[in-house]
Amino acid sequence: xxxxxxxxxxxxxxxxxxxxxxxxxxxxxxxxxxxxxxxxxxxxxxxxxxxxxxxxxxxxxxxxxxxxxxxxxxxxxxxxxxxxxxxxxxxxxxxxxxxxxxxxxxxxxxxxxxxxxxxxxxxxxxxxxxxxxxxxxxxxxxxxxx
Amino acid sequence: xxxxxxxxxxxxxxxxxxxxxxxxxxxxxxxxxxxxxxxxxxxxxxxxxxxxxxxxxxxxxxxxxxxxxxxxxxxxxxxxxxxxxxxxxxxxxxxxxxxxxxxxxxxxxxxxxxxxxxxxxxxxxxxxxxxxxxxxxxxxxxxxxxxxxxxxxxxxxxxxxxxxxxxxxxxxxxxxxxxxxxxxxxxxxxxxxxxxxxxxxxxxxxxxxxxxxxxxxxxxxxxxxxxxxxxxxxxxxxxxxxxxxxxxxxxxxxxxxxxxxxxxxxxxxxxxxxxxxxxxxxxxxxxxxxxxxxxxxxxxxxxxxxxxxxxxxxxxxxxxxxxxxxxxxxxxxxxxxxxxxxxxxxxxxxxxxxxxxxxxxxxxxxxxxxxxxxxxxxxxxxxxxxxxx
Numbered sequence: 001x002x003x004x005x006x007x008x009x010x011x012x013x014x015x016x017x018x019x020x021x022x023x024x025x026x027x028x029x030x031x032x033x034x035x036x037x038x039x040x041x042x043x044x045x046x047x048x049x050x051x052x053x054x055x056x057x058x059x060x061x062x063x064x065x066x067x068x069x070x071x072x073x074x075x076x077x078x079x080x081x082x083x084x085x086x087x088x089x090x091x092x093x094x095x096x097x098x099x100x101x102x103x104x105x106x107x108x109x110x111x112x113x114x115x116x117x118x119x120x121x122x123x124x125x126x127x128x129x130x131x132x133x134x135x136x137x138x139x140x141x142x143x144x145x146x
Numbered sequence: 147x148x149x150x151x152x153x154x155x156x157x158x159x160x161x162x163x164x165x166x167x168x169x170x171x172x173x174x175x176x177x178x179x180x181x182x183x184x185x186x187x188x189x190x191x192x193x194x195x196x197x198x199x200x201x202x203x204x205x206x207x208x209x210x211x212x213x214x215x216x217x218x219x220x221x222x223x224x225x226x227x228x229x230x231x232x233x234x235x236x237x238x239x240x241x242x243x244x245x246x247x248x249x250x251x252x253x254x255x256x257x258x259x260x261x262x263x264x265x266x267x268x269x270x271x272x273x274x275x276x277x278x279x280x281x282x283x284x285x286x287x288x289x290x291x292x293x294x295x296x297x298x299x300x301x302x303x304x305x306x307x308x309x310x311x312x313x314x315x316x317x318x319x320x321x322x323x324x325x326x327x328x329x330x331x332x333x334x335x336x337x338x339x340x341x342x343x344x345x346x347x348x349x350x351x352x353x354x355x356x357x358x359x360x361x362x363x364x365x366x367x368x369x370x371x372x373x374x375x376x377x378x379x380x381x382x383x384x385x386x387x388x389x390x391x392x393x394x395x396x397x398x399x400x401x402x403x404x405x406x407x408x409x410x411x412x413x414x415x416x417x418x419x420x421x422x423x424x425x426x427x428x429x430x431x432x433x434x435x436x437x438x439x440x441x442x443x444x445x446x447x448x449x450x451x452x453x454x455x456x457x458x459x460x461x462x463x464x465x466x467x468x469x470x471x472x473x474x475x476x477x478x479x480x481x482x483x484x485x486x487x488x489x490x491x492x493x494x495x496x497x498x499x500x501x502x503x504x505x506x507x508x509x510x511x512x513x514x515x516x517x518x519x520x521x522x523x524x525x526x527x528x529x530x531x532x533x534x535x
Contacts, residue, residue, distance in 0.1 A: 015288075015289050015290075016278060016279070016284070016288040016289055017279045017289060018280065018281075018286075019285055020281075020285070021281055050283075050401070075408070076305050076306035076309070077302070078300075078301025078302050078305055078354060078355070078356070079301070079351070079353060079354035080291060080292075080296075080297045080354075081351045081353060081354060082294075082353075083291055084294075085293075087291075088291035091291075093354065094291060096290055096291055096297050096298070096302075096353075098405075108403070108404040108406070109404075110287050110292055110298075110401075110403040110404065111290055112290045123310060135277070137277065138289075140289055140290070
């Protein structure tokens with residue numbers, strides 16, 4: 001493992017920002033409005049994340065956008081102690097996590113946990129989404145203990 | 147119609163020079179590894195009619211080494227299960243009769259691991275000191291700092307595994323010390339100095355709970371295994387090693403942050419498929435060679451292949467069962483944490499050497515059945531090998 005650069009640029013404000021595409025634009029537009037949206041199959045009701053052009057359960061292309069409660073539970077997590085990204089190198093250790101949104105099992109979502117003690121982290125810890133403006137023009141859906 | 151189900155054997159194995167940031171080209175390392183494998187088998191380039199590779203391009207390697215015409219060639223996307231994908235494809239090709247003797251190659255360089263480096267990706271999307279954007283699959287991970295394999299693969303799996311089953315960092319530490327003991331008996335290993343449990347526990351976290359010593363050791367390496375029919379293998383330089391069964395499994399696309407099950411993942415269905423294709427049982431296995439790109443993956447394989455129950459790998463290791471002299475010597479070459487990141491190929495090659503009785507000071511006496519595996523998370527592959535009994 002290579003050592004991260006020692007001269008971290010403290011002026012860096014930006015994490016790698018999402019580049020919305022045709023399928024994901026609704027999601028990131030929703031995040032900017034502080035709404036957590038996913039695709040729902042109108043044929044079988046399955047919730048999809050990340051968004052695709054068809055439902056993996058029934059192959060229907062009839063998909064609609066639906067709003068989620070933002071409640072989730074903790075599936076697993078890791079705390080990076082180094083990063084090639086100056087934004088994250090300045091913030092280590094932070095908590096990268098996979099959470100499951102309560103509306104469906106499985107409905108996994110990758111995120112960061114904030115406002116929590118390391119010692120409190122456990123499988124199934126109840127969480128709730130919090131929309132954070134992490135950089136100018138960049139709002140991300142993070143999670144904190146409910 | 148010709149019978150299209152042939153017994154497959156390993157005829158030869160070989161490595162290039164292996165080390166950190168070697169000055170050689172990819173082509174030169176491939177030439178070295180293939181030459182070593184051909185020499186091991188007592189074969190020449192004209193005996194080869196198939197090439198599978200992960201790293202490089204199969205047809206280019208065929209051209210480079212004067213092996214044209216080929217009857218079969220396969221180039222991995224390099225996002226599949228590393229060497230095991232290529233090995234499974236190659237075994238299947240020989241078994242089908244579409245070719246009779248094929249190389250399975252894994253070419254890997256220290257930086258990047260076959261994918262663009264994070265630095266290279268950053269250069270494509272913009273400068274690090276201003277707004278830049280990441281699309282595709284990375285848009286769901288990179289904005290949260292989860293792009294490092296020790297985080298999205300090793301970290302997420304190891305944390306879930308430790309939290310779910312209560313396996314301790316000390317148990318992972320014992321595993322690391324045992325693998326290092328084995329590496330000390332392997333002149334080809336890159337890390338051979340004795341390792342104590344205290345040294346393991348003092349090593350730094352890369353992405354907690356993954357320590358540096360839970361990670362495979364990046365290096366430049368080309369590995370080559372020659373698969374042929376059992377019939378042909380019996381006329382060659384070395385005793386044939388027979389492929390008893392082989393399997394692969396995939397459970398998701400490459401976003402390993404979103405697995406349905408972080409501790410069973412692809413390892414469980416791959417293990418189940420492997421045992422469904424043989425009358426042999428886990429108790430028949432004399433040596434195990436299980437992928438340790440991150441040490442938790444090795445524990446997953448121990449459990450899902452049936453050598454111990456779910457969550458019991460830590461105790462299994464602590465009881466000394468995976469040591470040389472134990473009931474299931476594991477990663478007798480030292481594993482990828484010590485021989486370097488050969489991305490799965492070393493497990494196949496070490497299994498073959500054990501079954502030939504060529505493992506020198508780390509030889510398991512009378513080894514007749516070995517299992518090797520590779521990868522975890524989205525995809526996995528494994529094979530069961532035997533002597534020519």
